[in-house]
Amino acid sequence: MSSFSGKVALVTGGASGLGQGLCEELSRRGAKVILTDINAEAALTLAKRLQQAGGNVEAATLDVTCPQRVAEVIGTVIDSYGCIDYVFNNAGVAVGGEFQELDTAIWQRTVDINLLGVVHVMYTAYKQMIKQRSGHIVNIASMYGLMPGLLCSPYVATKHALTGLTQSVAVEAKNLGIKLTLVCPGYIDTNIFKSGAYGESLDAENIKSRIPLKFLDVPTAVNNILRGVERKQSIVAFPSYVHILWWIHRLSPQLSLLINNFILHKQRQRYGSL
Secondary structure, eight states: OOOOTTOOOOOOTTTTTHHHHHHHHHHHHEEEEEEEEEEHHHHHHHHHHHHTTOEEEEEEOOOTTTTTHHHHHHHHHHHHHHHHOOOEEEOOOOOEEEEEGGOOHHHHHHHIIIIIIIHHHHHHHHHHHHHTOEEEEEEOOOGGSSSSSSSSSHHHHHHHHHHHHHHHHHHGGGGGGGEEEEEEEEEOOSGGGOOOEEEETTOTTGGGGGGOOBOOHHHHHHHHHHHHHHOSSSSSEESSHHHHHHHHHHHHHHHHHHHHHHHHHHHHHHHHOO
């Protein structure tokens, strides 16, 4: 029997991409899934499809940047089920462009969604988990929560912050019965770039062609995440190139910088520079 069977799991950004994959697999494994997304129609459509397939899935409209709405949704979950076992903080937004192109409005939106949105959900769920003396919070960061990234400084900054947040709270949570897992994947083949914010040097149409790394399919990514959560790993990083680049950065930050400089130079040669 799956360790998720019968457990209450809330997923943010659950109507598409990695979030959709998580909802589908958690439902298949017998979890009671609360599928939340800012896109109400997409969330309801997916929830109905999973219900028809025999899943125990409910949809809720959720803008993670609104703490009042976060409290309402989680409060409803607790009223309905009496607990909340898992939280998957998956909602996020992509950013692309050189630092000089990205104004403060882009920075504010990225921080509001990628960092503060996670804080809002964590804060409310964490208080309930303290009462239960149990629970597991899973924060979806990125490989760029472990190392530098090119042409996406707001995104990288929020993912580094998410790494620090997760690891710091994990220390406090250890004796409270609460587990935290930080997920740091490489590139996953989703539509996250379509809703991103971009400077003049990048756009959603050509950004994938500029990435010199292999994209992982969603089902494989989901299985990697859930396996790590079942094992109560503190950090789940994949695929193999993430581990290689992470080790390089830890062992020799200077070499990591040189690699990034080389890639950026090639990008500018091919696509032009500002």
